[in-house]
Amino acid sequence: MREYVLYVKERDRTASAHITPVYEVDQQFWAEQEGSRLHIIGRSRSLALIFALREKVNQQLKDVRNEDGLPENKWLDKTLDRAKKAAGDYTKEVNRLYVRETRETGYGNTVCFQMDIQQTEKALGQSCRDFKRSIQEHEEYKLESESKSNNQLLTQNLVDQCATFIETHVKGRALLLEETKKWLEQAPHLETGWIAGFQRLVLLEKAEWKPSVRLEVKRSAWKNQLLFTCERCSSQATIDKVECYTCGQACAYCFNCLSMGRCKCCVPLVCIPNGDKLSLSLHANLPTRPISQLNTLATRLSPPATLASLEQQEGPLHMHAEDNVYLRWKGNFSPRQASVAEQARSFVTSVSPSFLIWAVCGAGKTELIFPAMEEILQLGGNVCIATPRKDVVLELAPRIAQVFPTISVLAIHGSSLQKWENSRIVISTTHQMLRNYQRFHLIIIDEVDAFPYHGDQMLYHAVKRSLVPGGKTLYLSATPPTYLQKQLVQFGDMTTRSGCFLRRKTNYSSLPLSSQSHAILPARYHGFPLPVPRVERISRLRYKLEKQLPIPPLLELCNDSLRENRQIFLFVARIEMIPVVLTYLRKHFPDFVGQIEGVHAADPEREHKVKAFRQKEYIMLVTTTILERGVTIPRSDCVVLEAEAAIFDEASLVQIAGRVGRSADSPDGDVLFLVGQKATAPRKAIRQIQRMNKLGSL
Amino acid sequence: MRSGRKTELLVDRLPTYFTSDQYPVCYQLFQSMELCETCIDKLPIISLFSCVQCGRDERVGGTSHCRDCVKREQQVERTTTIHNRSVLRYEEWTKELISQWKYRGDERLTKLCSTLLQIGFIRYYSNERFDCISYVPMHAGRLQERGFNQAEVLAQALSIKLKVPCRPLLERTKETTKQSKQKGRTNRFFSMQDAFQLRVEASQDFSVPRNTWWMRPFTKTRRGMRILLIDDIYTTGATLQACADVLLSSELWGDHEVRSMTLAR
Numbered sequence: 001m002r003e004y005v006l007y008v009k010e011r012d013r014t015a016s017a018h019i020t021p022v023y024e025v026d027q028q029f030w031a032e033q034e035g036s037r038l039h040i041i042g043r044s045r046s047l048a049l050i051f052a053l054r055e056k057v058n059q060q061l062k063d064v065r066n067e068d069g070l071p072e073n074k075w076l077d078k079t080l081d082r083a084k085k086a087a088g089d090y091t092k093e094v095n096r097l098y099v100r101e102t103r104e105t106g107y108g109n110t111v112c113f114q115m116d117i118q119q120t121e122k123a124l125g126q127s128c129r130d131f132k133r134s135i136q137e138h139e140e141y142k143l144e145s146e147s148k149s150n151n152q153l154l155t156q157n158l159v160d161q162c163a164t165f166i167e168t169h170v171k172g173r174a175l176l177l178e179e180t181k182k183w184l185e186q187a188p189h190l191e192t193g194w195i196a197g198f199q200r201l202v203l204l205e206k207a208e209w210k211p212s213v214r215l216e217v218k219r220s221a222w223k224n225q226l227l228f229t230c231e232r233c234s235s236q237a238t239i240d241k242v243e244c245y246t247c248g249q250a251c252a253y254c255f256n257c258l259s260m261g262r263c264k265c266c267v268p269l270v271c272i273p274n275g276d277k278l279s280l281s282l283h284a285n286l287p288t289r290p291i292s293q294l295n296t297l298a299t300r301l302s303p304p305a306t307l308a309s310l311e312q313q314e315g316p317l318h319m320h321a322e323d324n325v326y327l328r329w330k331g332n333f334s335p336r337q338a339s340v341a342e343q344a345r346s347f348v349t350s351v352s353p354s355f356l357i358w359a360v361c362g363a364g365k366t367e368l369i370f371p372a373m374e375e376i377l378q379l380g381g382n383v384c385i386a387t388p389r390k391d392v393v394l395e396l397a398p399r400i401a402q403v404f405p406t407i408s409v410l411a412i413h414g415s416s417l418q419k420w421e422n423s424r425i426v427i428s429t430t431h432q433m434l435r436n437y438q439r440f441h442l443i444i445i446d447e448v449d450a451f452p453y454h455g456d457q458m459l460y461h462a463v464k465r466s467l468v469p470g471g472k473t474l475y476l477s478a479t480p481p482t483y484l485q486k487q488l489v490q491f492g493d494m495t496t497r498s499g500c501f502l503r504r505k506t507n508y509s510s511l512p513l514s515s516q517s518h519a520i521l522p523a524r525y526h527g528f529p530l531p532v533p534r535v536e537r538i539s540r541l542r543y544k545l546e547k548q549l550p551i552p553p554l555l556e557l558c559n560d561s562l563r564e565n566r567q568i569f570l571f572v573a574r575i576e577m578i579p580v581v582l583t584y585l586r587k588h589f590p591d592f593v594g595q596i597e598g599v600h601a602a603d604p605e606r607e608h609k610v611k612a613f614r615q616k617e618y619i620m621l622v623t624t625t626i627l628e629r630g631v632t633i634p635r636s637d638c639v640v641l642e643a644e645a646a647i648f649d650e651a652s653l654v655q656i657a658g659r660v661g662r663s664a665d666s667p668d669g670d671v672l673f674l675v676g677q678k679a680t681a682p683r684k685a686i687r688q689i690q691r692m693n694k695l696g697s698l
Numbered sequence: 699m700r701s702g703r704k705t706e707l708l709v710d711r712l713p714t715y716f717t718s719d720q721y722p723v724c725y726q727l728f729q730s731m732e733l734c735e736t737c738i739d740k741l742p743i744i745s746l747f748s749c750v751q752c753g754r755d756e757r758v759g760g761t762s763h764c765r766d767c768v769k770r771e772q773q774v775e776r777t778t779t780i781h782n783r784s785v786l787r788y789e790e791w792t793k794e795l796i797s798q799w800k801y802r803g804d805e806r807l808t809k810l811c812s813t814l815l816q817i818g819f820i821r822y823y824s825n826e827r828f829d830c831i832s833y834v835p836m837h838a839g840r841l842q843e844r845g846f847n848q849a850e851v852l853a854q855a856l857s858i859k860l861k862v863p864c865r866p867l868l869e870r871t872k873e874t875t876k877q878s879k880q881k882g883r884t885n886r887f888f889s890m891q892d893a894f895q896l897r898v899e900a901s902q903d904f905s906v907p908r909n910t911w912w913m914r915p916f917t918k919t920r921r922g923m924r925i926l927l928i929d930d931i932y933t934t935g936a937t938l939q940a941c942a943d944v945l946l947s948s949e950l951w952g953d954h955e956v957r958s959m960t961l962a963r
Contacts, residue, residue, distance in 0.1 A: 242805050246845045253845075255804055262803045264845065 002195070003043045004050045008061070008083055011036035013072075015064070015079055017057040019050055019209065021268075025159060025199045039076075041083050042117040045247040047211035048228075048265035049094065049113045053087045055216075060086040084117050091115040093217060097226045098250055102241050111243045111250045162190045162197025167206060171422075172274030172382075172439025174232065174465065176212060176261045179435075180270055182420050198270060208271040212263035213239060213252050230254035231269050232434055234461040256458065257434060259414075273438035274468060278379045327374040329403045331367060334527070340519045344474060345371040348379075348442060352517050354473040356488040359521035360530055360692050361478045361658020362632075366396070368521070369444050370403060372474060377407070377424060381441030384426045386433055386463065388450040390414065392630060396446075397427050430459045436466035443467055447629060448477045448484060449651040478658060479651035479688070490515040513695060523696035528667035530689050530696075531660045533638075533653070533682070541642060541676035545580055548587050554639060555588060557672050562592070562619065566669070567636045570622045571656055573645035575600045581622045581641060589620075598622040628655045634663040637670040644679030653685035703735045715743050716821060724817050731813050742787040744963065752935060753783040753822075753963050766934075780942045780956065782932055784963030785818035792962045796930060800848050811848075811961055812855030815928070818959055819856065826957070827924065831857045832867040834929040834941055835894070839873055852961065853928040867925070868894045868941055886936040893937075894944045923954035932960040 005023045008015050009030060020026045023040075030036045041057065044050045064079045095112040102110050169183055180198075184191055201207035210231045218227040228239040235256045244251030247266035254263040263269070333341060340357060347355040359365045373383050385400070387393055390413040397411035404425060410418045412428040419432065426440070443463055463473065475484060492510035496503050513520050524530070536553040538544065544551055561568050572581055578598040585596050597618045599609045606626075613621045614633060621627075625647060638660050640648060648656075653673065660669035673682040708728050716724050728738070744755040749764035756764045763771070770779060786792045799807040833853035841847055850866070857864030872893040880886050927941055942956040 240806055242846065244845045245841045245847065246843070251845075253803065253805070255806060258802055258804055262845070 003045055004047055005043050006041045006050050006053055006057070006087070008039045008041055008057070008080065009036050010039065010076065010079070013075060015061045015083075017041070017054045017061065017083065019054055020199055022196045022199050024155075025196045026203065028156060028159075029200070029203045039080055040118045041080075041087055042115050044113070044115040046113050046115075046249055046251065046265050047209075047268055048213055048215035048252070049091065049115060051211050052094070052215045052217075053090055053115065056086050056090045057083045087115065088117050090217075093224075094215070094226065095250075097217065097224060098241070101226060102250075105241075114249045158190075158193040159196045159200050162193040163200040163204075165190055166194075166197050166201060166272065167275070169422075170270075171272050171276075172437060172466075173435055174269055174271045174437035175435060176232075176263070177268050177270060179261060201272070206272070206275070210269045210271060211265060212267045212269040213254055213265045215252075215265065228252045228265075230256060230263050232260075232263050233257040233458045235458055260431070260434060271437040274382070274440075276380065276382065276441075276468075278376075278381050278441060325374075326377045326404050326406055327370055328405055329367075329370055333367070334525055336521055336523060337364060337368060337525065340514070340521050341368045341371045343514055343519045344368060345375050347474070347517075348372050348375045348472060350516070353470075354475065354488060354517065356475045356477070356480060356484060356518040357521065358477060358480055358489075358518060360524060360696075361655060362524045362662040363478075363521045364525045365446075365476050365478075365521075366399065369474065369476070372442065373404070373425070373444075376442040376472075377404070379441075382424050382426070382439060383442045383444065384428055384433070384436075384440040384466065385444045385446060386428055386430050387446040388430055389630075390429055392446065393427050393429055395630070400425060400427060430462065433459070433462040433466050436462070438468045439466050440471060441468055442472045442474065444474045444476065446476050448475045449479050449481050450629065479654045481651070488517045490517065511691065511695065513698075520695065522692045524662070524667070526664035526667055528661065528664075529693040531657065531669050531671050532689055532693070533657050533671035533673050533686055535643070535673045535675060535682045535686065537675050537678070539676070541674060545577075545584050545641070548584050550588070551674070553672060554641075554674060557637060557639060557670055558585075558589065558620070561637045561670070562589070565635070566666075567613065567616065567618075567633055568620045569627065569633075569636060569638045569656075569659060570620060571628070571638070571640045571648075572622060572624060573642050573647050575602070575624055577641070578622050578624070585620055585622070592619055595619040596622070599627070600624045601626045625652060625656075628652055628659075631659060632662050633659065635666045635669075636660060637672075639672045639674065640682075641674050642676055643673040643682045644675045644677045648681055650681050650684040650688065653681055654688055657685065657689060704733075704738060705729070707735060707738050711738070711741075711743075715746065720820055720824065723820055727813055727817050727820075731810055733810070737791070740791045742789045742791055744784060744787055751779055751781065752932065753960075755787050755963070780927075780935060780938050780958050782935065782938060782958045782960065782963070783818060783822040784932055784960045785814050785821075786962050788931060788933070788962040796962060800844075800930065803845060805846065805851075808851050808855065811930075812852055812859075815852050815856055815959065815961055816859050818961075819860065823926070823957070823959070828860075828862050828926045828957075829923050830867075831860070831862050831864040831926045831928060832945075833864070834927065834937055835866065835868050835870045837870045837873045848930045849928050852930065856928065862926075867897060868944060869897045871895050883934045883936075886934050887939070890936045890940040894941055896944055896948050925954055925956050927956060927958040929958065929960045930962065932958070932963045 002021050005020050006017060007020070007023070007026070008017050011033075012035065018026065027038060030038060042053075044053075060082050061079065064075075064082055070078065091113060098112055099110045165187055166180075166183075169186070170180060173180075181194075184194065190197070198207060198209070202209055212231050214229045214231055216227050216229075218225045227236065228241075229236050230239060233254065233256050235254065238256035239252050239254050241250070241252045243249075244253075244264060244266060246264065251265045253265075257263060340359070344355060344357060357365065357368055359368065369385075376383055385396065387396065393411050393413050397409055401409040407425050408423050410421055410423040410426045410428075412419055412426060412432045414429065414431065419435070443466060445463065467473065475488070477484075480488075490512060492507045492512065493504050494507035494510070496505050511520070513522070534553075538551055538553070541551070543549075558568060570581060570585075572578060578600060582596060582598050586593050589596070595618050597609055597613070597620070599606055599621060601624065603609065609618070609621070610627070610631070612618055614631075636659065638656055640653065640656055642648075643653065657671045660671050661667045673685075675682060708725060712721060712725055712728065733741070744753065747757050748755045749757060749767055750762045751767045752764060754764040754766065758765055758768050761768060767779065795807065795811070798804050799811060831853050833847070833849040836844070836847045836849070853864045856862075870893060874880075874889045874893055880889060925945060927938055927945075929938055932938060938958045938960070942958065945954065945956050
């Protein structure tokens with residue numbers, strides 16, 4: 001197993017601690033920079049421990065640096081003594097805490113972290129010897145074909161070769177070490193120097209090692225504790241402490257991101273940033289483009305201009321004439337869409353880091369991002385579209401590929417084979433974003449309020465890490481969560497009065513249509529208002545459903561829809577309710593028994609049933625919340641049974657109401673929320689829809 | 699789901715598998731496991747009509763043996779077969795559990811698996827007394843790759859619960875291809891030949907009286923050793939048979955008896 005060496009680099013009375021898996025490479029690197037000497041502090045197999053020690057040692061060295069006036073030899077001895085003592089003490093403390101915390105689960109048999117503090121300079125780490133041997137073996141094979149030359153130089157060449165290969169191929173990723181070996185299939189001759197190549201990059205500050213589970217001692221007045229943090233998903237609560245045979249000592253792994261490979265204390269996470277720079281730096285670009293141009297762009301984009309036609313027109317807008325125009329889109333923007341799209345486009349070159357497009361359901365959100373994508377691509381950047389679900393990735397990829405025909409579009413999800421490829425446009429599920437490191441210049445997050453993002457800190461962490469420094473985030477949503485609204489929507493102010501004091505407060509009821517960091521698209525593309533849901537309170541709703549007693553509002557709505565030949569969605573809170581509702585409906589509509597069906601997430605025939613519903617084979621579909629997004633049925637009505645259930649929150653109900661009236665030929669429809677008890681979510685949803693309609697009618 | 703559904707299911711299912719003196723303990727253990735109602739409903743516990751020899755949940759009509767054991771008896775070549783018992787049938791549910799635990803490395807499931815094994819012990823071996831628990835070893839390379847030996851973890855947990863010492867008696871000398879990737883019964887038996895050997899320290903292991911104060915000390919009896927071998931899956935029995943052969947052929951402690959228990963069969 002690989003051992004890591006902690007050493008101190010000292011030059012002109014300044015010292016710093018470093019970590020390496022291959023000490024040889026570091027020796028060579030620092031030898032190139034004259035005057036620096038290396039002193040080994042110790043070795044350990046546990047990466048988490050050794051990184052914690054490095055921090056500790058660096059702290060100690062900072063203190064020593066200030067003590068001048070000692071002769072050179074004494075200073076050095078004192079420094080090293082201090083460093084070793086600090087390392088030893090810290091290891092002891094960590095072990096004491098670890099044993100205390102695992103004593104109960106381990107039935108008295110506990111393991112601990114091991115750190116060999118080096119007492120003499122002579123002994124080299126096992127890893128270095130191994131490396132030397134493997135290099136020699138490799139070189140011998142090489143030397144046979146080539147003329148004999150300096151062995152040292154050849155080693156250096158091999159390491160450099162590896163480093164350049166890694167830098168060009170494996171960029172913009174945060175991967176476990178085993179995952180990087182996927183690239184070795186392309187370059188099997190580099191296997192020997194693979195780790196050394198990484199270390200070379202780290203020394204050149206082009207890459208970064210990290211333990212995939214970080215360790216630190218959390219100090220407090222009451223008691224000190226060990227704190228493990230997963231470097232990949234940044235969670236702290238989901239770490240399990242175990243004994244590990246890989247490193248032969250105490251270890252901890254993260255079970256939150258287990259499906260993407262095991263993050264352990266002894267497994268390094270390799271982070272290699274994307275070196276791609278934008279052709280014009282984002283901020284420098286602003287002054288180069290005169291305001292007048294921007295204005296003309298805005299005016300030209302206003303109705304009924306199309307982007308495609310604009311690109312062909314001559315004039316100030318033709319500044320990209322010499323560049324490639326990637327966007328080949330023939331569609332039209334409505335006036336409102338055009339202005340929002342233009343705002344998103346200008347956001348890309350502005351200074352603000354994030355932007356929210358708040359567009360109601362059925363407003364045509366996907367098209368709005370095309371201009372922004374075009375802009376960043378022309379600047380030479382990479383774009384990522386992150387969506388919560390695999391279905392959406394698969395649906396979106398061909399659409400984007402059609403619009404940007406010159407660029408290959410990667411669709412990345414758990415089971416895709418393209419995970420390890422590189423492209424400038426990437427459409428990814430949110431979990432796959434965890435594997436990226438400073439890779440994209442613009443990340444577009446679709447459906448921010450949907451399941452995986454909502455209330456999950458891990459995915460925000462992933463998005464933040466995938467952006468290059470100064471990168472941009474574009475949020476798309478029909479129902480943005482409150483914290484995002486507060487962050488990005490600039491609400492108006494109001495003055496309140498309490499007693500004789502006047503106070504400025506944020507007025508959440510005044511919703512501006514657009515600002516620096518957000519834009520609202522309150523109407524659908526066909527311009528008709530959103531159907532406003534009705535709430536009906538039915539006492540003993542569950543009982544009536546189970547006993548198949550008539551529920552007049554439900555039956556009326558169904559009868560009306562059947563008469564007009566419209567389809568009906570019925571949303572229920574839980575899977576167990578589906579058979580109940582099915583029997584209820586089949587009893588009350590005996591003529592349509594074959595055309596009533598139920599579907600839920602675990603249903604093996606799910607896709608088939610949804611497809612059949614789209615083709616009007618079924619008239620009524622009873623479903624859980626899985627169909628609340630992304631389904632478009634032209635002539636349909638919607639019923640939510642037991643809308644007071646916790647699973648139907650405001651965002652979910654707005655999305656459900658948004659299923660109705662999406663096509664231009666039947667822009668109206670009925671949405672009915674049946675509640676058994678008093679509930680706030682339906683009321684809030686209705687209020688939000690009404691508010692949007694009001695904004696849309698302005 | 700209604701409250702008490704889990705209890706309802708347990709009360710419904712368990713009496714078919716356990717005798718009246720096993721039932722209360724096993725009921726408590728099932729209640730303590732972190733399983734949902736759906737899982738308890740699906741739990742493929744091996745029924746009463748299982749093979750007497752290998753513990754498979756199947757009997758050829760009229761006999762008390764499964765198809766494999768009957769066939770093996772007809773072949774006559776290999777007369778000794780290991781006496782095995784398992785807890786669960788190797789079905790979809792068990793496969794999922796084991797792949798999550800073993801291959802994905804979700805070690806939180808260790809507790810669940812060891813409790814299941816304990817239930818199996820109570821069910822099959824509660825009347826027997828074992829002197830030592832041992833497990834099927836893993837090759838050092840594989841062990842380093844995976845990070846833990848699932849059989850060892852099970853054996854350790856069982857040893858703590860039964861207060862019987864757990865000793866690593868065997869070691870693996872040959873790195874065989876994964877059993878789950880090999881095809882054919884004879885192939886598997888063939889590849890397992892000479893794959894194990896007795897550890898050099900094995901004899902010393904027994905001279906160590908006990909590793910913790912509550913562990914029952916090892917006593918050498920006249921009848922020889924009774925060893926319980928633990929593994930996670932029994933498919934053809936090749937691995938366990940090879941281990942048992944090594945243990946039986948060693949003349950360290952007189953004639954012993956080797957039984958085995960696995961999580962899935």
